[in-house]
Amino acid sequence: MAHVSIQDLRKQFGDSVAVEAVTLDIADGELIAFLGPSGCGKTTTLRMIAGFIEPTAGAIHIGGTEVTHVPVHKRNTGMVFQRYALFPHMTVTQNVAFGLEMHKVPMSERDGRIRQVLDMLHMTRLKDRYPRQLSGGQQQRVAIARALAIQPKVFLLDEPLSNLDASLRVEVREEIRTLQQRLGLTTIFVTHDQDEAMAISDRMAIMNNGVVQQIGAPEDVYERPANLFVADFLGKMNFFEGQTVSHDLFQSAHGAQVRAARLTQDIRHVGIRPERVRLVAGAQVDNALPGVIESVTYLGSVLSIHMRLDSGERISSLVSNSAEFSTVPRRAGDRAHACFQAGDCILFS
Ligand code: ATP
Numbered sequence: 001m002a003h004v005s006i007q008d009l010r011k012q013f014g015d016s017v018a019v020e021a022v023t024l025d026i027a028d029g030e031l032i033a034f035l036g037p038s039g040c041g042k043t044t045t046l047r048m049i050a051g052f053i054e055p056t057a058g059a060i061h062i063g064g065t066e067v068t069h070v071p072v073h074k075r076n077t078g079m080v081f082q083r084y085a086l087f088p089h090m091t092v093t094q095n096v097a098f099g100l101e102m103h104k105v106p107m108s109e110r111d112g113r114i115r116q117v118l119d120m121l122h123m124t125r126l127k128d129r130y131p132r133q134l135s136g137g138q139q140q141r142v143a144i145a146r147a148l149a150i151q152p153k154v155f156l157l158d159e160p161l162s163n164l165d166a167s168l169r170v171e172v173r174e175e176i177r178t179l180q181q182r183l184g185l186t187t188i189f190v191t192h193d194q195d196e197a198m199a200i201s202d203r204m205a206i207m208n209n210g211v212v213q214q215i216g217a218p219e220d221v222y223e224r225p226a227n228l229f230v231a232d233f234l235g236k237m238n239f240f241e242g243q244t245v246s247h248d249l250f251q252s253a254h255g256a257q258v259r260a261a262r263l264t265q266d267i268r269h270v271g272i273r274p275e276r277v278r279l280v281a282g283a284q285v286d287n288a289l290p291g292v293i294e295s296v297t298y299l300g301s302v303l304s305i306h307m308r309l310d311s312g313e314r315i316s317s318l319v320s321n322s323a324e325f326s327t328v329p330r331r332a333g334d335r336a337h338a339c340f341q342a343g344d345c346i347l348f349s
Contacts (some may be wrong), residue, residue: 002063002153002186003028004049009058011044011210018044020210022058029184031177033197036207037233042190043158045207049188050156051075063153073102075154078147082159084139086131092118092142093127099146117145120179137168144176148183155180155187161196173200194234198222206230228269228348237271237346238315248342256311259286260345269348276344277317279305279328279336286342289315293334303330307338 004026011019019041034042047053051072161169198218214226225231242252291309329336
């Protein structure tokens with residue numbers, strides 16, 4: 001069993017707090033993504049789990065054993081870095097062998113393990129090449145092979161795909177997920193890319209300013225964001241700021257009236273996802289806010305349309321570029337109604 005348990009983890013560099021009160025349990029075989037903007041403390045948290053950074057306070061357990069002050073090479077974690085960190089003067093085989101040597105894997109087992117991981121990552125035919133003779137994607141596969149060869153209890157990846165181009169990112173991401181599930185590896189994957197986090201993880205921990213804002217399955221976090229930060233960071237959201245008038249009516253400071261379900265007096269923002277906003281010439285649903293289209297961005301399968309409402313607020317809508325929708329208002333200057341259902345509104349106190 002290799003569940004990871006983190007209690008009240010904190011890291012302070014001089015006067016500044018990089019990570020604050022992080023408490024988290026990662027189940028055996030689970031993949032959790034740490035997601036957040038640059039500087040939010042993802043890497044520092046991961047490095048404390050790996051043992052590269054000493055926590056200021058808190059505790060880390062792996063498989064029920066406390067490892068808070070155990071050195072890196074005795075924690076049985078396999079780490080993959082953003083910049084591969086391969087030795088340029090060693091071949092693929094030698095790079096993988098080096099990890100085994102560091103972890104004192106007996107000589108008799110080394111060749112077998114190297115063969116197995118290189119085969120798993122489709123790198124066997126490139127085993128005698130040097131890193132400079134490999135593409136970025138191939139180099140990252142070597143780094144993954146090196147981390148997996150030690151048969152770690154916990155697999156740690158720090159932005160492993162950010163040096164790869166867009167299509168390779170998706171390919172290597174899927175390979176990592178497939179391997180992780182096949183091997184049942186407890187895995188932490190650090191990224192600032194929300195699509196990547198949602199696509200790869202069982203659960204995500206969203207961080208901001210060193211603090212975990214919300215933990216949950218991608219769908220839970222997207223559909224039920226805990227606060228304004230999460231709502232806006234994970235996909236975009238339109239917000240109306242104002243006050244509750246009645247149990248189903250909210251009035252924005254600009255005067256827009258928004259129908260929403262289960263409103264309470266403490267609600268200060270009502271949010272609506274752009275993909276839940278439809279544009280129609282004149283409509284009768286819960287909400288139909290009139291305005292004028294300011295801009296239209298063509299994104300292939302969808303159009304991103306920005307409207308200025310007559311109340312003064314802006315609202316954005318993602319409209320499918322399918323035949324069915326070819327009749328909706330979609331040119332700058334068109335008048336339209338931004339329509340959405342009360343049940344699709346997300347409330348924030
Ligand atoms: P990125 O996505 O840019 O890598 P991150 O979320 O991984 O960001 P961290 O690298 O964990 O963020 O950094 C968290 C905070 O701690 C930042 O404000 C950073 O400047 C600070 N920090 C990190 N390492 C050190 C250090 N060795 N000394 C001082 N401050 C540090």
